[in-house]
Amino acid sequence: MSGPEPATSEGWRVFHATGAAPSGAPPRLHAAPPWRRFRGGPAQPQPPEDEQAALRRLGAVDAIPQLDQDSIDVVNAALLLRRPLLVTGAPGVGKSTLAYLISRELGLGRVLEWNVVSRTTLRDGLYSHDALGRAQAIAAWRAGLHPSAADRPEADQPPPSLGDFITLGPLGTALLPHQRPRALLVDELDKSDIDLPNDLLHVLENGSYDIPELVRNTAESARVHTGDPGGSAEVWQGRVECREFPVVVITSNGEREFPAAFRRRCLPLEMPMPTREQLLAMVDSHLRMRPTEAEELVDHFVQLINDGGTHSLDQLLNAVQLTSAGTFRADAAGRKLLDMVLRDLAKGR
Structure with a gap:
């Protein structure tokens, strides 16, 4: 771990929530408190x-x-x-x-x-211990059934390692x-x-x-x-x-x-609900494009949240992906399907 960073107004912040991977060496982190x-x-x-x-x-x-x-x-x-x-x-x-x-x-x-x-x-x-597997391996070793028994006499076979x-x-x-x-x-x-x-x-x-x-x-x-x-x-x-x-x-x-x-x-x-701009950025980053219906769906999603509904970001991404699928149209039966995808999760259905 590297040593302390200079104490500047921004120097203590090493994380900026963009999710951008380091282009070179990873960022230096502050030394831990004593x-x-x-x-x-x-x-x-x-x-x-x-x-x-x-x-x-x-x-x-x-x-x-x-x-x-x-x-x-x-x-x-x-x-x-x-x-x-x-x-x-x-x-x-x-x-x-x-x-x-x-x-x-x-x-x-x-x-x-x-x-x-x-x-x-x-x-x-923390860890798991396969006690039964070890007991079976030891029994096989004692019976001379170790996988490498054909290469060396039984007396030369080391017992199965606990690790x-x-x-x-x-x-x-x-x-x-x-x-x-x-x-x-x-x-x-x-x-x-x-x-x-x-x-x-x-x-x-x-x-x-x-x-x-x-x-x-x-x-x-x-x-x-x-x-x-x-x-x-x-x-x-x-x-x-x-x-x-x-x-x-x-x-x-x-x-x-x-x-x-x-x-x-x-x-x-x-964790707060992302803003409209952040939601649009998430759509862009996941779909690597912005479908025609994306902004309308994001606005509708934000309104659902503001009305007190319980909704997940995954629902929004599913709805946007659906509207970008070929000849799908968000009218009549299509709108009903979108409403199902964006249903209020607190209602249990």
């Missing part, structure tokens, strides 16, 4: 890019910022302070997209996604000691069991966790699988500690309140 510095190692290689996922979420690059200035400042404060963002807002407003926006603009590589449901536990996000049966989850992978922070999306935390936010406190504060199976292992280190496709990492003495705290975007639809101790460790961000 109380948010970690010492994990050895350093992991740069994570892989996933431009296809970014294109699906963000579309092509546009110069118009996709957030208002107050929201941009909150994101920059979270980057500077190395604190998670707790993002709330109406369903479909683009909360989860924020992680992709930050990652592409700052050149942080592939976004790690942790989709939370009511049965999710902290361990699900081969451990896979780090999205949170566990994000906390590996990367040179630059990873981007982690924790989606819909408010759907979790009541204990999960409290269970997260220690990990979010200390930037580290232990894998008990490896702590008890006699080997000093083990190579485990990670949450990146085909990825692996060396874990020493069963402990994982970050070098740079990840950029954590936690989304919530406001279905429950979080404990004060959890909220203290996060910076809150209420």
